[in-house]
Structure formats: C-alpha cells, structure tokens
Amino acid sequence: MSLTEDAVRAELAHILDPDTGLDLISANAVRAVGIDGQNVALALQWAYPAKSGQPALIEAIRSRLAERLGAQAVSVEIQTRIPAHKVQKELSPLPGVKNIVAVASGKGGVGKSTTAVNLALALAAEGASVGILDADIHGPSIPMMLGISGKPDSLDGKTVEPKIAYGLQAMSIGLFLGEDTPTIWRGPMTTQYLQQLLTTTRWQDLDYLIIDLPPGTGDIQLTLAQRIPVSAALIVTTPQDIALIDAKKALKMFEKVEVPVxxxxxxxxxxxxxxxxxxxAVFGEGGGARMAEQYGTELLGQLPLQRAIREQMDAGTPTVAVAPDSPAAAAYRAIARKAAAKLSRQARNKSIGFPNIVIQNT
Structure with a gap:
C-alpha cells in the first residue's frame, strides 16, 4: 500500500487508546499527518493526562505503519490539552480550576482519603496540574498524609496561598487548627467554611481539583453537590457488603443532583x-464489580490492602510519590488515567478556556 495521508489515517483507525477504548480517529486525537518520502510525522492531541501509557501507544503506531505501509521513520508529537467540563446547572467553573472531581464514600474506614491523595498524585505524575482540598472539616487528614503543616500564607489579607506538597496544591482546615484542636461546629458553619476555604484559596491554573469529602451524604456533600461546580465524582468502597450499602447511597446522591459518577x-x-x-480477599470479593454493573457505571480499578501504603501515609510520604515504581503506584496511576479519560468524553464547558499544553517529542 502506498504511503499517503489517507492510508496513514486508515491505519490509525485500527489503533486503540487503551484508556478510552476509542481508536485514534474516532477519538479525534490526530491533529496532523505529514509525509516525506517514506517518513511520517504525526501530531496527536490528548484531552486527559496519560504520560505513562504513551510510549507503548507510540510504539504500536510505529510498528503498524512500518508493517502495513513500509514507513521507515515515524515521529510522534503528543500535545496534552485538558479542557474544562460541564458542571451543574446555573454554576460556573471556579477561577483557576478547570475541573473539580469529588472523591466520596458512604462510610468511613474505607481508605477514601488515602485513595484521594494518591489519585491526585497519580494525575500529576501523568502530566496534569492538580490540587487537593480536604473537605472533611471535622476530621481533616490531608495535612498528615502530605506531610504539611503551618498556616497558609496570605499575600493580600483576603485570600490564602495553597501549600505545595509533592507538586500538589493543597488546602485543609487542619492547617489552620493544628492536630489537637477539634472543630465543634454545627452544619451551617461547616458548609459555610468549606465554601470559604474553596473560594478564597488562590488555586493556580489547575486541570483538576480533587475534593476529599467526609463520609456520608450529609450537609457537606449536599452543599458541594448544589453550590460548588463539580465536573464529576468517584466512589471509594471496600468489597465488604456493609461498605457497599453506604457506597450505593453516595452514588445515588450524585445521580440525583446530576453530577456524573x-x-x-x-x-x-x-x-x-x-x-x-x-x-x-479479607473483605470479600467482587462487590465493586457487582455494584458497578447494578448502577451502570464502571469499576475503575482495585487497590491492595497493604501495610506499606498505611505506613507511607502515616509518615506523610504517600505511595505514588515515594514508591512510583511499586505495583500499588501503578494501580493508582491506571485508575487515574481511566477516570480522567472517562471525564474527557463528557460535555465541555465553553465559558472558560485556558490551555495547559505539554509537548513530548519521541
């Protein structure tokens, strides 16, 4: 077969993005094709961070074009541009933040905060600009997990600067109160402070802001779902039946307020x-898969019960940051890619548009 642009595009239609399941043409990922004799130059664009998956994809492209079309050299330039996605009706994206993703659970003790921190770090490792907000006003744990302390700086007396840890922008009420001071507030004060914490933090050009919610479906969760512009949510559970019962309630809550899960x-x-x-399988097996099937959503991945993860979080040295080559870190990154890929296929928000571009030449 002759080496033409049409022939190249026809072959790219047979190469799948493993995270979305779409071929490169259907995914609208091919921005330009250049032909020079038997050499091919491709410009691709991704709408979600997938740094670790790109080398294998590039190799698949090179192999197919060489075998099918006789291409001698194939250069691939990958551009990552993460857009803002649609939020709830009558709400607009937060300044400086393209997408807010809520991490929720129905009950405590399922490792939600550990998962939220490591997924935020995984998204950053995949090439995104990421922040994390600790929305558990009564039991903040993000400062300990990220090894941060001390009150955030304020440059103007009205807003506060996020703390930086392992490349993440982070904010938590725990930074203002310290470890031993309880938050003895009623519901209205709690929800008001959450909104204040979110809107007065000077988030800087975030592709994703991960909000670590407290467990349950109470005031904080409803405030977030109704007043804070959320692009999507994901649910953390264990396989245990009692955890799944509460996780289902959290999932149904997001469905009712029209936040995609x-x-x-x-x-x-x-x-x-x-x-x-x-x-x-200490807590049983197959529960997450059954729940996903029952509610028409996806099991994004499974994480191990591992002492090292607990020890790393207690020490303020989260797994993805300090053990990036471990199987657990690989699992977090795979889940992060899947979640971001799924979000990338949702409707986009047209009211803002500030690109984050990363170019990789290989």
Missing part, C-alpha cells in the same frame, strides 16, 4: 502475604 474504586480488595505471597 466516573466509576467505583475498590480499595482493600486483596491482601498479599509478605512472607508467603498468599492472596486473601
């Missing part, structure tokens, strides 16, 4: 014995 993350899915390697 990207999927379910099943935490503590299996424990691998560090001595003998035996795999034990």
């Amino acid at each position: 990207l999927g379910i993350v099943e935490n503590m899915a299996v424990h691998i014995c560090s001595n003998c390697g035996h795999a034990d």
Whole structure:
C-alpha cells in the first residue's frame, strides 16, 4: 500500500487508546499527518493526562505503519490539552480550576482519603496540574498524609496561598487548627467554611481539583453537590457488603443532583502475604464489580490492602510519590488515567478556556 495521508489515517483507525477504548480517529486525537518520502510525522492531541501509557501507544503506531505501509521513520508529537467540563446547572467553573472531581464514600474506614491523595498524585505524575482540598472539616487528614503543616500564607489579607506538597496544591482546615484542636461546629458553619476555604484559596491554573469529602451524604456533600461546580465524582468502597450499602447511597446522591459518577474504586480488595505471597480477599470479593454493573457505571480499578501504603501515609510520604515504581503506584496511576479519560468524553464547558499544553517529542 502506498504511503499517503489517507492510508496513514486508515491505519490509525485500527489503533486503540487503551484508556478510552476509542481508536485514534474516532477519538479525534490526530491533529496532523505529514509525509516525506517514506517518513511520517504525526501530531496527536490528548484531552486527559496519560504520560505513562504513551510510549507503548507510540510504539504500536510505529510498528503498524512500518508493517502495513513500509514507513521507515515515524515521529510522534503528543500535545496534552485538558479542557474544562460541564458542571451543574446555573454554576460556573471556579477561577483557576478547570475541573473539580469529588472523591466520596458512604462510610468511613474505607481508605477514601488515602485513595484521594494518591489519585491526585497519580494525575500529576501523568502530566496534569492538580490540587487537593480536604473537605472533611471535622476530621481533616490531608495535612498528615502530605506531610504539611503551618498556616497558609496570605499575600493580600483576603485570600490564602495553597501549600505545595509533592507538586500538589493543597488546602485543609487542619492547617489552620493544628492536630489537637477539634472543630465543634454545627452544619451551617461547616458548609459555610468549606465554601470559604474553596473560594478564597488562590488555586493556580489547575486541570483538576480533587475534593476529599467526609463520609456520608450529609450537609457537606449536599452543599458541594448544589453550590460548588463539580465536573464529576468517584466512589471509594471496600468489597465488604456493609461498605457497599453506604457506597450505593453516595452514588445515588450524585445521580440525583446530576453530577456524573466516573466509576467505583475498590480499595482493600486483596491482601498479599509478605512472607508467603498468599492472596486473601479479607473483605470479600467482587462487590465493586457487582455494584458497578447494578448502577451502570464502571469499576475503575482495585487497590491492595497493604501495610506499606498505611505506613507511607502515616509518615506523610504517600505511595505514588515515594514508591512510583511499586505495583500499588501503578494501580493508582491506571485508575487515574481511566477516570480522567472517562471525564474527557463528557460535555465541555465553553465559558472558560485556558490551555495547559505539554509537548513530548519521541
């Protein structure tokens, strides 16, 4: 077959993006095709961060064009441009933030905050600009998990600067109160402070702001769903039946307020014995998959029950940041890519548009 632009595009229609399941043509990822003799130059554009998956994709492109069309050299330039996506009716995206993603659970003790922190770090590792807001006013844990402390700076006396940890922009009430001071507030004060914390923080050009919600479906969750411009949510649960009952309530709450649910993350899915390697499903198995099927959503991935993850979070050295080559970090990054890829297919918000562009030449 002759090496023409049409022939190249026809072959690219057979190469799938593993995170969206779409071929490169259907995904509108091919921006330009250049032909010079037997050499091909491609310009691709991604709408979500997928740095770790791109080398394998580039190799697949090169192999197919060489085998099918006889291309001698194939250069691929990948541009990542993450857009703002649609939020709830009558709300507009927050200044400096393209997409807010809420991480929720129906009950406590399922590892939601651990998951939120590591998913935020995974999105950053994949190439996005990411922040995290600790919305658990009564039990903030993000400062400890990220190893940050001290009151945030204010340059103008009206707004506060986010703390920076492992490349994340972070904010939590725990930074103002300290570890030992309880938050003894009623619902209206709690929700008012959450909004204030969100809107007075000077977030800087974030592709994603991860909000770590407290467990349950109370005042904080309803305030976020009704007054804060949320692009999507994801639900964290364990396979245990009692956790799944509450996780289903959280999922249904987002459905009722028309916030899309990207999927379910099943935490503590299996424990691998560090001595003998035996795999034990301590909290049962298959619960996340059954819930996803029942509610027409996706099981984004499963995470292990692992002592190292707990120790790393307690020490303020989260897994994805300090053990990036570990199987657990790879699982977090795979879930982050899937979630971001699914969000990339939702309707976009046309009211703002400030591009974040990363170019990779290979």
